[in-house]
Amino acid sequence: xxxxxxxxxxxxxxxxxxxxxxxxxxxxxxxxxxxxxxxxxxxxxxxxxxxxxxxxxxxxxxxxxxxxxxxxxxxxxxxxxxxxxxxxxxxxxxxxxxxxxxxxxxxxxxxxxxxxxxxxxxxxxxxxxxxxxxxxxxxxxxxxxxxx
Numbered sequence: 422x423x424x425x426x427x428x429x430x431x432x433x434x435x436x437x438x439x440x441x442x443x444x445x446x447x448x449x450x451x452x453x454x455x456x457x458x459x460x461x462x463x464x465x466x467x468x469x470x471x472x473x474x475x476x477x478x479x480x481x482x483x484x485x486x487x488x489x490x491x492x493x494x495x496x497x498x499x500x501x502x503x504x505x506x507x508x509x510x511x512x513x514x515x516x517x518x519x520x521x522x523x524x525x526x527x528x529x530x531x532x533x534x535x536x537x538x539x540x541x542x543x544x545x546x547x548x549x550x551x552x553x554x555x556x557x558x559x560x561x562x563x564x565x566x567x568x569x
Contacts, residue, residue: 428460432452432544433453433456438456440500441499441543441544444543445535451531455526458526459537459540459544460544462526463511463541467514505542506542507545507546511542
């Protein structure tokens with residue numbers, strides 16, 4: 422199972438979607454829609470922004486704070502995650518496009534931008550923790566590792 426599929430499956434779990442929905446004040450089906458649209462967008466942004474060495478180094482520094490967090494229990498991970506850290510990771514992934522991306526996803530999902538931002542900040546952290554788990558070692562961004 423690909424990293425994308427693993428993350429998507431866990432985030433679209435009914436219980437997890439309900440918890441995310443509650444955390445931002447929306448319905449679980451809206452969370453699932455944002456996840457379906459947002460994960461590919463995050464992956465594209467990561468690939469694009471990890472290409473220059475400076476981009477990869479900057480993202481590695483942002484992600485370093487979450488190196489030892491476990492995502493075995495996704496619900497616990499999300500409930501204990503710091504959305505402001507997720508926002509920082511989003512800024513690193515989508516530095517020039519975060520606002521536009523959130524607006525576009527909000528329009529497609531039928532949500533307000535702030536709710537989409539809250540969902541994306543949490544799924545960005547989950548995505549990287551799944552990557553950490555799958556690789557079985559410390560998070561390190563290399564363009565080649567994002568697409569494999």
